[in-house]
């Protein structure tokens with residue numbers, strides 16, 4: 001039995017809370033940022049805003065008190081969008097303890113600093129750190145469909161405890177010690193999923209989709225390895241696994257944003273249609289390019305995705321530029 005706080009009641013935090021609650025062995029609290037969202041979940045025992053259709057069990061506590069929630073639990077599973085992780089950790093700082101385990105399930109980079117979530121957390125807090133990645137649509141985890149994820153930590157004891165805590169007959173948990181690889185796999189695939197959506201929205205066919213995934217994998221791996229990740233992590237669940245899921249699965253928010261861009265919709269209209277739901281790749285594309293520039297890594301697909309999102313380039317022109325680059329060795 002562990003005392004686990006789930007910090008963030010978006011689709012993913014809620015799905016993880018449901019998965020943990022089904023085991024009936026943990027003490028669980030789900031914290032949400034917006035007080036009205038907490039009130040609505042308590043009143044309806046459902047997260048109608050981000051994960052409708054799944055009853056929240058009575059023994060899952062729901063809280064708007066971040067400090068008390070952080071104080072009362074040994075494992076802090078942070079599932080806010082990555083842009084809010086820094087603020088959330090800093091707000092909890094006065095009550096954090098060295099023996100608590102902080103698990104980051106957010107998939108992104110800090111916008112201005114290009115930092116991974118482990119680096120953001122390390123800047124303020126004394127906690128033990130782990131990160132959770134892999135191909136895992138919230139809706140499918142909520143529905144207890146078979147899913148495999150990976151938990152990475154350099155703290156072997158923490159990784160093994162979390163593996164026991166999270167594993168169930170519908171959630172298979174692998175562990176490794178490559179925090180950088182798991183974090184970058186989750187963050188970088190969002191950008192390539194946007195591009196896969198563009199290819200689908202433009203109706204460019206299966207050859208183009210396969211090429212995009214393969215060459216996307218190549219540039220993700222280049223940047224991750226230059227950052228210190230292991231190539232085998234990128235070939236595993238957090239890299240290749242999550243890339244395939246989000247580039248092909250219609251549940252992907254990033255891919256959906258890309259499809260709409262490919263069909264000619266403008267970004268502000270697409271974002272407005274998300275109703276507060278996050279597509280991390282939209283922000284992360286800039287931070288990825290920034291990190292790549294710092295490390296001298298070429299990322300042509302990410303470059304073009306940034307141009308489509310933030311520089312007014314048409315999807316058709318971006319594809320033309322990618323297809324007419326000078327010849328390369330594979």
Ligand SMILES: NC(=O)C1=CN([C@@H]2O[C@H](COP(=O)(O)OP(=O)(O)OC[C@H]3O[C@@H](n4cnc5c(N)ncnc54)[C@H](OP(=O)(O)O)[C@@H]3O)[C@@H](O)[C@H]2O)C=CC1
Nearest residue numbers: 009010011012032033034037050084106107137138277278
């Ligand atoms: N959806 C999925 O299938 C998966 C998502 N992820 C990752 O999980 C993370 C969260 O995504 P997801 O659950 O989909 O989010 P959603 O898009 O479902 O929900 C958005 C969330 O943002 C929160 N939020 C808004 N403003 C703030 C703020 N200022 N401080 C803290 N939280 C805020 C909302 O909280 P509130 O309701 O209180 O306003 C809400 O929980 C992302 O990094 C995503 O990449 C990872 C794997 C799967």
Ligand SMILES: O=C(CO)COP(=O)(O)O
Nearest residue numbers: 134135136137252253254
């Ligand atoms: O990371 C995810 C599944 O593993 C979710 O992807 P999207 O954010 O694109 O929906």
